[in-house]
Amino acid sequence: METPSRNDKRNEREEDGVGSSGLGSKKKSRSFVWKHVTRQKDNYDICKCRYCGKEMSCPTKSGTFNLRKHVLGCKAFLAWKAAKAFEGKGRQTELTPDEEGNITLYKVSEDVFKEATNELIVLGEFPLAFIESLAWRHFCLKVQLHPPVCRKTSTKDIVAMYAARKAQMKKVLGQNKQRLSLTTDIWVVPYTSASYMVITAHFVDAS
Secondary structure (H helix, E strand, C coil): CCCCCHHHHHHHHHHCCCCCCCCCCCCCCCCHHHHCEEECCCCCCEEEECCCCCEEECCCCCCCHHHHHHHHHCHHHHHHHHHHHCECCCECCEEEECCCCCEEEECCCHHHHHHHHHHHHHHCCCCHHHHHCHHHHHHHHHCCCCCCCCHHHHHHHHHHHHHHHHHHHHHHHHHCCCCCEEEEEEEECCCCCCEEEEEEEECCCCC
16 A cells, blocks of 8 residues: 655645645635635735624635634624524525625515515505605615515516415315305595495305
């Protein structure tokens, strides 16, 4: 059995992503910290935390001790880690990187946010222009929600939601081939003089 030479060991380290300097330059490193920090493009010796945005010195010859120490003690990272622990327990979280590579933690996924926004417009009887209003965009930015979609996208999604729920309701009503009792109510809002008529359907379902 031959003993590997120094050149062979060096080649193995480079294939693993660690070069002669100990960090392998731009190749993938084995340290977990590189999943949580990003090297700056204009200065390769400066790294930025993806959670709190703090910039730290990270020369290739200095190792990753300081980076590890910061990440493990970063309050923003600990908050992200705690939120991830609740995934699969009724809470939906999503990590979304921005243009600079920083990670933002959202409480819900973008699809859930869009669905909830459309339901808000329908239940609140808001105009479709509400989704493009300054007030709604300011609210989403303030509470760190996803950026709102445009009015055309929301309109298309609401029509699709209506069609899907209509089909689902027809399926529920058709299971037992039952009768419906319909009642109506009409009233006028005193301040706006707007007229409303509501139709209520009473029935007994399979439950």
